[in-house]
Amino acid sequence: MLRTLAFDADDTLWHNETHYAETQEAFRTLLRAYHDDAWIDARLHDTEMRNLQHYGYGIKGFTLSMIETALELTEDRLDGAGIRQVVELGKTMLAMPVESLPGVTEVLQELSKDFELMVITKGDLFDQETKLARSGLGIYFSKVEIVSEKDEATYAAILERHVIPADRFTMVGNSVKSDILPVLALGARAVHVPYHLTWAHEQVAAPAEAAFPVLASIRDLPALLRGW
């Protein structure tokens, strides 16, 4: 019997990457007089990757990376008003309403009758906590784990801490890299529910031997679980 069903949050329970995409479009607009879009995107991505070791994941680090990229791309010519706009882009992202993905509330309500539900999400502690609170979905989850990286060691530590045998654990998420492969490696199950956008850093080719179900919508999850 399955016991614990864990969900990723960003782009699994609620929209997230669309907010980054919107913000990045506003960032391009600010710098379009200096460079073309592809170059702006590439430089921003490089800065983010370089800064991951300093900042980890999340909007505050992304905002600092946007500021750094803007200065680099304008050779320090972006003026104070421009910098202020970038700071505001970050604050706007942090304040964006948390919109559940279609079907999420109904599915959680249904599954909470038969499973222990858990959130395992990566990113900024404060931001993820406030998003969960604002989403109104917190009531369905008995455990919430906000982690700085989602790799095999992280999942192993979570299962150990909560005394969950791997064969009773299923992870549901939109990232093959963070939600699926490390979980399968532990002998647990994982269900992939893709989001229409994937951050470049999360894109991986799934190895040929990895087999996991892929659902078009989280609405299909209860039927899949009933079949197991």
Add this chain to the structure above:
Amino acid sequence: MLRTLAFDADDTLWHNETHYAETQEAFRTLLRAYHDDAWIDARLHDTEMRNLQHYGYGIKGFTLSMIETALELTEDRLDGAGIRQVVELGKTMLAMPVESLPGVTEVLQELSKDFELMVITKGDLFDQETKLARSGLGIYFSKVEIVSEKDEATYAAILERHVIPADRFTMVGNSVKSDILPVLALGARAVHVPYHLTWAHEQVAAPAEAAFPVLASIRDLPALLRGW
């Protein structure tokens, strides 16, 4: 019998506020041509407090608040090179070596024989995790809780999650507001080990009825606990 001994981290296990003080001095130097020190400090503090609802605690939010304050205090005249310096001040803070306070290692080593040791710290998840790893003190702690706020509700949730009765729990920390008062309110014990600097936001007057031991150094902790 006592069972669990929990320690705050910043300014209890290692130096932290001194890094903020050094950074703030560099920030003043950058803006001294525009304003006097007291005004710079007051505006930065106001920005931090205003932004706490957006950013929570930690160095990344502090860096964004420094940028915002620098633009405000120079009426957007601070140039790109100046902004870049502020971004670098933040990165320098994030990379600062983690220096244990005198006596910490010996005391943890000694107490780990008789108590379950725990860290309860507030702030940025990624930053606090890397600090604990870099400190080399992680081996002494069986539980680590990184939280976004240290109030009565937070401590109550931690005790419940780890099934620790309040009368077997003791918190050790440098902040009366975050480490002492909310813990006493739950009927647990708390020991105050002041640091020579306290962030203005953490300064509170302890109510007259609150009674808790105050130690000059963490080195005095084992003797205090033996007396209980």
